[in-house]
Amino acid sequence: MRVPCRWLAEYVTIELDNNSVERLANRLTLAGLEVERITYTGDLRGGVVGRVISVRPHPDSNRLSLARVDIGTDEVELVCGADNVVSGKFVPVVSPGGQLPGGMRIEERRIRGISSPGMICSKQELGLEEQSAGIWNFDPHLDLAPGTGLKSLLEFDDWIIDISVPSNRPDCLGIYGIAREVAAITDGGLSAPSLELNESATPVGRSFSVEIADPADTLRYCLSLMEGVHIGPSPLGIQHRLLKAGMRPISNVVDVTNYVMLELGQPLHPFDADLIKGKITVRRAHPGERFRTLDEVDHELTDENLMITDESGNLAVAGVMGGERSEINEGTTRVLLESAAFDPVTIRLSARSVGISSEAAGRFERGVDPEGVPVAAARTAHLLQELTGCTVRKGSVDAYPRRRAKMEIPIRPARVSALLGVPIEQSQLEKILNRLEIETTQRDGRLLAIPPSFRADLSREVDLIEEVGRVYGYDRIPSVAPRGTLHVGKKAPMESFKDRVRTILIGSGMNEVVTDGFGSPGWRGVLSLPDSDLVKPCNPMTVGRNTLRDSLLPGILATVELNLNRGVEGGMLFEVGRVFSKSGGEQESLAGIGFGRTGVPLAGKQEIGLLEIKGILTSLFSELKLEPPRFTARDLPPFLHPGKGAIISLAGEAIGIFGGPDPTVAERLPGVPELVLFEIDLGPIARRSTETGSFVPLPKFPVSKRDLSLLVPADIPEETVRETISKEKYVDKVLLYDLYHGEQVGEGNKSLTYELVLRADGHTLTDEEVEKSIGRIERRLARLSIHLRG
Numbered sequence: 001m002r003v004p005c006r007w008l009a010e011y012v013t014i015e016l017d018n019n020s021v022e023r024l025a026n027r028l029t030l031a032g033l034e035v036e037r038i039t040y041t042g043d044l045r046g047g048v049v050g051r052v053i054s055v056r057p058h059p060d061s062n063r064l065s066l067a068r069v070d071i072g073t074d075e076v077e078l079v080c081g082a083d084n085v086v087s088g089k090f091v092p093v094v095s096p097g098g099q100l101p102g103g104m105r106i107e108e109r110r111i112r113g114i115s116s117p118g119m120i121c122s123k124q125e126l127g128l129e130e131q132s133a134g135i136w137n138f139d140p141h142l143d144l145a146p147g148t149g150l151k152s153l154l155e156f157d158d159w160i161i162d163i164s165v166p167s168n169r170p171d172c173l174g175i176y177g178i179a180r181e182v183a184a185i186t187d188g189g190l191s192a193p194s195l196e197l198n199e200s201a202t203p204v205g206r207s208f209s210v211e212i213a214d215p216a217d218t219l220r221y222c223l224s225l226m227e228g229v230h231i232g233p234s235p236l237g238i239q240h241r242l243l244k245a246g247m248r249p250i251s252n253v254v255d256v257t258n259y260v261m262l263e264l265g266q267p268l269h270p271f272d273a274d275l276i277k278g279k280i281t282v283r284r285a286h287p288g289e290r291f292r293t294l295d296e297v298d299h300e301l302t303d304e305n306l307m308i309t310d311e312s313g314n315l316a317v318a319g320v321m322g323g324e325r326s327e328i329n330e331g332t333t334r335v336l337l338e339s340a341a342f343d344p345v346t347i348r349l350s351a352r353s354v355g356i357s358s359e360a361a362g363r364f365e366r367g368v369d370p371e372g373v374p375v376a377a378a379r380t381a382h383l384l385q386e387l388t389g390c391t392v393r394k395g396s397v398d399a400y401p402r403r404r405a406k407m408e409i410p411i412r413p414a415r416v417s418a419l420l421g422v423p424i425e426q427s428q429l430e431k432i433l434n435r436l437e438i439e440t441t442q443r444d445g446r447l448l449a450i451p452p453s454f455r456a457d458l459s460r461e462v463d464l465i466e467e468v469g470r471v472y473g474y475d476r477i478p479s480v481a482p483r484g485t486l487h488v489g490k491k492a493p494m495e496s497f498k499d500r501v502r503t504i505l506i507g508s509g510m511n512e513v514v515t516d517g518f519g520s521p522g523w524r525g526v527l528s529l530p531d532s533d534l535v536k537p538c539n540p541m542t543v544g545r546n547t548l549r550d551s552l553l554p555g556i557l558a559t560v561e562l563n564l565n566r567g568v569e570g571g572m573l574f575e576v577g578r579v580f581s582k583s584g585g586e587q588e589s590l591a592g593i594g595f596g597r598t599g600v601p602l603a604g605k606q607e608i609g610l611l612e613i614k615g616i617l618t619s620l621f622s623e624l625k626l627e628p629p630r631f632t633a634r635d636l637p638p639f640l641h642p643g644k645g646a647i648i649s650l651a652g653e654a655i656g657i658f659g660g661p662d663p664t665v666a667e668r669l670p671g672v673p674e675l676v677l678f679e680i681d682l683g684p685i686a687r688r689s690t691e692t693g694s695f696v697p698l699p700k701f702p703v704s705k706r707d708l709s710l711l712v713p714a715d716i717p718e719e720t721v722r723e724t725i726s727k728e729k730y731v732d733k734v735l736l737y738d739l740y741h742g743e744q745v746g747e748g749n750k751s752l753t754y755e756l757v758l759r760a761d762g763h764t765l766t767d768e769e770v771e772k773s774i775g776r777i778e779r780r781l782a783r784l785s786i787h788l789r790g
Helices: 018-030 175-186 236-244 252-264 344-354 359-366 370-388 415-421 426-435 461-471 491-507 553-565 610-623 682-688 718-726 769-782
Strands: 002-004 034-039 045-057 065-070 074-080 091-099 107-111 112-117 159-164 199-201 211-212 218-227 268-271 280-286 291-294 298-299 305-312 313-317 334-342 391-394 397-399 439-444 446-449 570-581 585-596 630-632 638-648 653-661 675-681 704-715 731-740 749-758
Touching: 002 175, 002 236, 018 159, 018 175, 034 439, 074 091, 074 112, 091 199, 112 446, 211 218, 211 397, 211 718, 218 280, 218 370, 236 252, 252 313, 252 359, 252 370, 268 313, 268 370, 291 305, 291 553, 305 344, 313 344, 313 491, 334 344, 334 370, 344 359, 370 391, 415 426, 426 439, 426 446, 426 461, 439 769, 491 570, 491 610, 491 682, 553 570, 553 585, 553 675, 585 610, 585 682, 585 731, 610 653, 638 682, 675 682, 704 769, 718 731, 718 749, 718 769, 749 769
Parallel strands: 199 391, 211 280
Antiparallel strands: 002 159, 034 159, 045 065, 045 091, 065 074, 107 112, 218 334, 218 391, 218 397, 268 334, 280 305, 291 298, 305 313, 439 446, 570 585, 585 675, 630 638, 638 653, 653 675, 704 749, 731 749
């Protein structure tokens, strides 16, 4: 936001010199309106309006000419190098002893043998534009006289402050909004722009009406009508202010609407009233409609575009740009003025749809105060009446479907002092709020603050406290060393548990990998849940990463594939991370894969198998002080090999999967290595795991050992046999050390040989007790059709 200080000084008292402007910029920055730069326009001295009487060629140059110019007090002949100097035109002239805004002093000079007592200037030389094609010929419709001082027509010796306005402060996108801030932080007076009008007796409503199709799109829409308008140039002072604020002058009507937009932050749009047919309707565009905007570009519209229409069709893309059909032209005499407040999101989408970025759209996208809509219309009508002497119709057509109620926010002086760290008395608090035009009132012993309509960003007590801090001055709040006890943070229990899991697996020879939280495109379809259960981001960054991962295995498989493609012959990888699904929510998971060669020294070319990975998992559960997991070959997912897969259970609860993949999965990898994978839900494990085990003293009595060689039906799992043996009270340990399938045991059987360690807690077992214990074990096994081998 470019703020010319002389324009700002119309509304609030400020000193205009380098040091004062610098101090003001610092105060604004400390108050939250960051000043990015200050530009001094320079001063113009010795400049007057001149009228070209005649032009003749320079006798010693084909490029130069001699212009005789009436400067009011004298007629002078000036050497000019521009080819657009014309008899009868009014031009800016700087006489000897004068100075241009850029600092260049003008002296009488001899050019090709002829003396030139002054200089005819271009806009570039006056600092009004970056580059000029020739001298500045004033518009012939301006009421000018030779000898008139340019400083009385233009506004030099000025400072332009560039302010970075925060996104939540659309009220500061106007010069008067900045003036309100300056008045608040300096406790100075504030002068409002004049709205004085001489209205005719005929109301606007007799000629025009408004219909709003959807109040959610259009918060307020107001029409004013001016008649007897004469289109022409704006006064040079208004043109100069527009240029300093970054806008190009066009004509008095358009310039005034831009002037008021820069002044009050409220965009406006003028229509030629004679080109409007019937009722004005604000509605969404019909898909496929076409519309030609003021920049002479045809646009195909969608239902994202909010349009201003009449009975003959579209007039403007609401809040973005007007159309050619109803634009102001040299013959316009009746101006229908639109002042409105639109929904910010609607305007943002509409502007993006047609690819137009305008000053008006930028303000509507931030949010416009609906209560300021008629004020801006009245200010525009006042200026047009002042400049053109036009007739202003009485009142306006004001469509305001959903008037907003004032918000009352309780604010506690004690809370203000506590949060800011400085004592703020209630009287001081109320004074600061009132300086910000925030009303205060007492009710039921509470202090209530009522923000003005242009401060939609104030909705909570802390918002008001921030305002108090800004105006009080953050630089006045003393720096105090932190007090109180500092507590060292610690990890959440689940994070500490995951660290234990990582340490154990790394100690077992595995390597940790970290993949991103999205589904791996190449493997997602192989191992994923149904699409209906996947969690999908609303705005995915890439096409391939359009779902959150429901399993860690696809990411690890993608890592294995990358390693194999790079010539890595094997390894053991694991990952600890979160997975997501609609049915299960967010869960902590552990997954791992062993592939190809073990990589263990002296292991030769041995490849990783089921037993190696199963051993690592068993060791993990043991280190976590958990009972051994059970591996059951039933209800397997389709991507596991039916003869090599298992469901992992803990205390009867299924917690994961383990085994070799189905051949259709493995064959996707280069070289099709031996592959063993697992994935475990860490939640149940973390709930059952303990940090340390219980102390068990060394046994005082000796053990007795016996070997059992059993004939077992092939369909009975080994762990069932072991659990049956372990039920005997004297059995301390059960070690399986031989497994045999073959002719000697017959088809449908297997041979299991165990070493049993028996021990009693309070005495040494006798042979008789050992034999009775073995007998009880044999009877339990017999119920399962398990017998001793002969």
